[in-house]
Amino acid sequence: MSVENKSSAALQALASILVSAMIGIAIYGAFIWAPNEKTMGFLQRIFYFHAASGQVMILAFSIVFIGNVCYLLRRKPEWDWLATSAVEVGLVFNTISLVTGPIWAKPAWGIWWDWDARLTSTFVLWILYIAYLLLRRLIENPERRAVVSSVFGVFAFLDVPLVYFSIWWWRTQHPPPLIFKPGGLSPEMLKVFMFTMASLSALMVIMIWQRYKLESLRHTVEELKIEAEYRNDGGAR
């Protein structure tokens, strides 16, 4: 047991160092190595972290959806731990993309915010998943909490494409993704973007992993508490 714990701790430490190094290289790539963009200049460099956070957010919320559906079908608490860990991590990246967006938009568009499809749907996502966390806090029984929040999570995730397309028809100003189109990004820019995305995804994985372990430890503590109470009762009798 302790040998296993030690090797797992070593693996975690190694993974954390690796991800930190990747983030460091991504920062160097985004702010120093990549060429300046023609019209927006230095300002465009925020894009590497902004767009990558948006993508990683979608990845994390997809993991939430998978966790929710698998929990409802299989009823293993592990799926619920995965879902709740991924919601919290997804919200971090969601917040990053919501904060970096206006920082870029103010100088580029002249306004902080616009009710455009991507912005608004990111914002709606943020509210929906905060509501998800709030809902979890307001239900005591762990099994009820898992079932109820899983159903809510499924509904929230199904809402995402509907929100996006309805607002897209309503109005849109966000620059359409140019990443993979010819003439969109220079090869260096594309390299930096892909690397940033890879390192933020790795960061997401490591954060979900840690959060999942915490949730599993909480579960163990709860079980030990119940066991101890049971034993005390037995002793009294």
Place this chain on the structure above:
Amino acid sequence: MNSHAKSVGLTRATASVFAKELRVEFRSFEILTSTIIFALIVVFVFSFAFNPSAADSRRFGAGFIWIALLFASALMLQPSFTRERTNDTIAALVLAPIDPFAIIAGKLFANFFFLVLVELVLLPAFSVLYNVPLLGIIGPLSGVMLLGTFGIATVGTVFAAISSQARMRELLLPLLLLPALVPLLIACTGATMGLLAESPELPISWLAVMACFDLVFFTAAWLFGGYLLEE
């Protein structure tokens, strides 16, 4: 979800739950009267906040109607599960040998019916108070209202089942419901705005969004709603 749990057909069970909801409500009219009054108050208060001219009413009227309905439904849908909990009648419903989705579906159709009754009072009142004639567009407008209301009732009933299991449920339901209904609100106001214009036209793309919303969430309610009623 066991096979013996479906000894009564889904349609019949849904109809019985629907009839039971109506019977309970028509004994007291508590929910309907308070919801109708609330919706009227919202539409009434808008006129003080915006002081709209006839042209403004045509432009913003769609928003007034749908916001009034959304807020009213966030209030109205809550009791559909909480009033079962006070006497624990939900346990009796869950124990009945029926598909648990029948309980959700029966309540969903009952809520849909109640909301349509609210609209039957709200729309004429809006038409008179804001000087917007609605009689000429009554056909397409009822189509839009029915599609939109069905979406509100579907997501609203499932979310009422969700929030009824949490603490602070009265506060929680609007928090869950309003952001989830954003796409429906956009489509409903878009379609209604087109109908209220000087030369009314029905935007088909908005109708498609509404139908899509209804279909997606009714299917999701059918697939996953029953889990909410496990004891």
